[in-house]
Amino acid sequence: MDQKNAAKPGASLAGGMMRRKSIEQVQAEYGTSELKRTLGPINLIFLGIGCIIGAGIFVRTGNAAALHAGPGVMLSFLVAGLVCAFAGLCYAELASVLPVSGSAYTYSYATLGEFAAWIMGALLLLEYGLAASVVAVGWSGYAVSLMHDFGINIPPEYTGPAGHLLGAMVNGEFVPATTFVNGELPAGGAAVTGVFNLPALAVSLTLMLILVVGVSESANFNNVIVLIKVAVIVAFIAIGGMAILGDIPKYAPNWDPFIPEPTGEQGEYGIGGVLRAASIVFFAYIGFEAVSTAGQEAKNPKRDMPIGILGSLIICTILYMLTAAVLTLLVNYTELNTPAPVAEAVNRLGPEYGWFKMAVKIGAIAGLTSVILVLMYGQTRVFYAMARDGLIPGLFASVHKGFKTPWINTLIVGALVSIAAAVFDINTLGDLTSVGTLAAFAIVCFTVIYLRRTRPDLERGFTVPLFPVLPAIGILSCLGLIFTVEQRVLSFFGYFLAGAIAVYFVYGVWNSKLGRAKA
Numbered sequence: 001m002d003q004k005n006a007a008k009p010g011a012s013l014a015g016g017m018m019r020r021k022s023i024e025q026v027q028a029e030y031g032t033s034e035l036k037r038t039l040g041p042i043n044l045i046f047l048g049i050g051c052i053i054g055a056g057i058f059v060r061t062g063n064a065a066a067l068h069a070g071p072g073v074m075l076s077f078l079v080a081g082l083v084c085a086f087a088g089l090c091y092a093e094l095a096s097v098l099p100v101s102g103s104a105y106t107y108s109y110a111t112l113g114e115f116a117a118w119i120m121g122a123l124l125l126l127e128y129g130l131a132a133s134v135v136a137v138g139w140s141g142y143a144v145s146l147m148h149d150f151g152i153n154i155p156p157e158y159t160g161p162a163g164h165l166l167g168a169m170v171n172g173e174f175v176p177a178t179t180f181v182n183g184e185l186p187a188g189g190a191a192v193t194g195v196f197n198l199p200a201l202a203v204s205l206t207l208m209l210i211l212v213v214g215v216s217e218s219a220n221f222n223n224v225i226v227l228i229k230v231a232v233i234v235a236f237i238a239i240g241g242m243a244i245l246g247d248i249p250k251y252a253p254n255w256d257p258f259i260p261e262p263t264g265e266q267g268e269y270g271i272g273g274v275l276r277a278a279s280i281v282f283f284a285y286i287g288f289e290a291v292s293t294a295g296q297e298a299k300n301p302k303r304d305m306p307i308g309i310l311g312s313l314i315i316c317t318i319l320y321m322l323t324a325a326v327l328t329l330l331v332n333y334t335e336l337n338t339p340a341p342v343a344e345a346v347n348r349l350g351p352e353y354g355w356f357k358m359a360v361k362i363g364a365i366a367g368l369t370s371v372i373l374v375l376m377y378g379q380t381r382v383f384y385a386m387a388r389d390g391l392i393p394g395l396f397a398s399v400h401k402g403f404k405t406p407w408i409n410t411l412i413v414g415a416l417v418s419i420a421a422a423v424f425d426i427n428t429l430g431d432l433t434s435v436g437t438l439a440a441f442a443i444v445c446f447t448v449i450y451l452r453r454t455r456p457d458l459e460r461g462f463t464v465p466l467f468p469v470l471p472a473i474g475i476l477s478c479l480g481l482i483f484t485v486e487q488r489v490l491s492f493f494g495y496f497l498a499g500a501i502a503v504y505f506v507y508g509v510w511n512s513k514l515g516r517a518k519a
Contacts, residue, residue: 048312056284208414
């Protein structure tokens, strides 16, 4: 920092908040990247599907249907999918102009300025890092259930968040808290409180090591898992659909009513319930734009990035709606408040489908595994971009000489994800993740509008149709879903942003490489 700026810290701070990378500078960084360019359009589509299909369809769908939307959860998936589509179109345009690691963080840096980029980096920490922890907790639930089927039982206190009531031991048997009548312990039961979630910790650390080895190996590993879980979902749709068509009078009543009458409580059924459920199942879509974090590793980003983003989103939306239709026809929505709703639906098909119940659990575990992998991958690439810009310490940009991956960065992210997954509750973290993601999507939509106005000359490999209507709808729809979330989550989100802003003014603004270059 020069003496002039040192004498006028206010001016320096103001300048730091507004300084931008030039578009040309960002594009040049793509050409000097140390990361290997190995990902084609198929890899990118699989990367997107790998992140999208997971916790939402295997875990949160039942809760959304039972408590908020009934069979109308199908419409909730449609609403959430449309919101993502608006943002996805914007991501595709920005990715075709700025094919670099860092996703929306870099887009903001090149358009709205450094302070907006920092805020976006903080939001992406919720979307990728925190979401990976949430999904790891969901993975743990299915893994514990599958191990139980094979006679392997982990002590229940090591399968849930620290300090939370998980259930009770009654005559030597564990009874989950979800089965308590009126929330009271069963007679003679001894409360079981969580110490930490061991399976969630284990899977996070394992995937951290896989990512350290390299993105090519990670992508190949991810492709195999995606094929397994998509096959399970397609099989569920086909087998369940045939059962329904074979006895329509038996299953049709489960859709009566399709949208239950509202109870008077906010977010309980009716149209309000469908929208509240949309904010819940929105978690099922987050991370689709993780494809854009792979910009520096794509072979032909201008062509491949839009294909990867939109292709994976369209495929998954169709699968989600079909799965929700079969699920709510096989099982009455009032009975779907379970952590394994798809497995519950398979149980209703009869004992002859016992083999398929096992397959569903394996598919769920595979699906959640790939989601954790892609989310952690995305978070490391965001930190990599921020470190190269000097906004966080340079060790986050240190690339391993052999693996050509940001290995220290990956170890740190893996440790944070593992700790959060081991000790925190899934529901509040899930809502907080959704809020952070929706806020990031709204900024991305605004960025497209801003860049079209200020740099209409840029070559764009993809452009958002019906501009500026669709980006504007994207902004409004994201903000609308944010305010369906309960107030305590919004308050915590406010505290998180305040803390992030403080860190920027303490460290980032003074160590920015762009700021030093202009000093």
